[in-house]
Amino acid sequence: MRNYSNHSENAVEVDSVSKRFHTKDRDSIFSRPGNNPEITILDNVSFSVKKGEMFGVIGRNGIGKTTLLRMIAGIYKPDSGQINTYGSMVPLLSLGTGFNPELSARDNVIFYGKILGFSHKEITGMLGEIIEFAELEKFKDTKLKKFSTGMAMRLAFATAIQINPDIILIDEILTVGDQLFQKKSYDTFMKFKEAKKTIVFVTHDLNSVNSLCDKAILLEGGKIASDGQPSKVVNDYLGMLDAEKT
């Protein structure tokens, strides 16, 4: 549910959310039916993210971090529980994959902006700044299929940033582009923090969780295994990985 009221001091509220997936699909009627066990990815998970907070989500691969972000973004629905978000939101989940290779950078940005809920007028008004931020002025009429992966990701990132949402959901993308662009993205994140924007951040880069986030959670076995100060949560995670090795 997306609300635009500002009464809550929270930007994201996740309340007793559970999500289950089937582990396999039946391929065809010729394959053995067998059983199709369900696994619980998230089991009664609750937390909230305050406005202006940078919130890290860490955990091992396949533990449900992306599923959680997708549910916050409204792409998946929780099987039970509720998620509320307050303010405009841009998910950066898999950068640039939604672009159409046959359309120009310009047309793709307009399309992407509309998908994110902006009007034609709003998005064309921001177009110049988006292309400029992405440093792709020379290529604005070039078809996306001629773009490198990094360029396409830069374009998607620039669009999301220039749209200036209240909440950004990020799935492992701080490594977008070359060093110069990374520096610029990092600076932009800091600006976002100063502007009291909310960022929910899924990553394996524990250093950036330590240095950037105000709070963090560790997901393990469908539950929140640790939460609070990023340094503490990161330590718990490292401890958990160590314990598993021995």
Next chain:
Amino acid sequence: MIASHIWENRSLIRTFAINDLVIRYKGSLLGALWSFLEPILMLGILYLIFSHVFKSDIENYPLYLLLGIIMWNFFTRSTSMGLGSILARTGIVNQAYFPRDVLPISACVTACIMLGVEFVIFFGFVIGFQFVPSYTILILPALVALLFCMTLGMSFILSIAYVKFRDVQNVWAIVTYAGFFLSPVIYDISIFPDNISQILLLNPMAQFLDMAHGVALYGQLPSVFALAYTGIISIGVLIVGYIIFKHYEFKIVEEL
């Protein structure tokens, strides 16, 4: 309810539909010219074959044939584009939430724009044949609107089903192929004995084509029965399709 929903999301639908059309002719030298050239040539070939090779005693047969082909093209195009509409957009569907029903709706709108182009060409042929249609032709847009409702409803169901079962595409290709011959596109339903034509007219597309031919070429108003029959089926399919779509729209995204 669906109409107001379409209106609210008109900007997004327009973008999807225009992109579809733009992409269709991208990379070709003649570009958008193909949107006229392709149907002109297609209809020209069909006209040559069926008016010179297979002669028919249907009055104004070339126009009869063209109108039937155009209406049938719309039916197959909108449903087959609607069928793939979610799967073809996996990248963007997985990346952000937007009203999912925009996908099949814009596929049908794209087909509708192509239908409009073909109607322009059809009226070129009408003028070329110095044919003067009766006032009843004014009913044709209403028939198209009703047909749009039916194809949209089918597209809602097909788009969801196709994500889960890829067989749907094969099945639908066969259904539309058979449907072409079971509907009065190249022949008139009256060539069959009464009992058989009654069975053929259970097919709503047969009714649509029969009515379209009647109003456009022969000055015949549709029968109350035919209108009621296609009306109930079209609106029914639309409502049922929308309900099914709404029920599965979130579950199906997890299958992408």
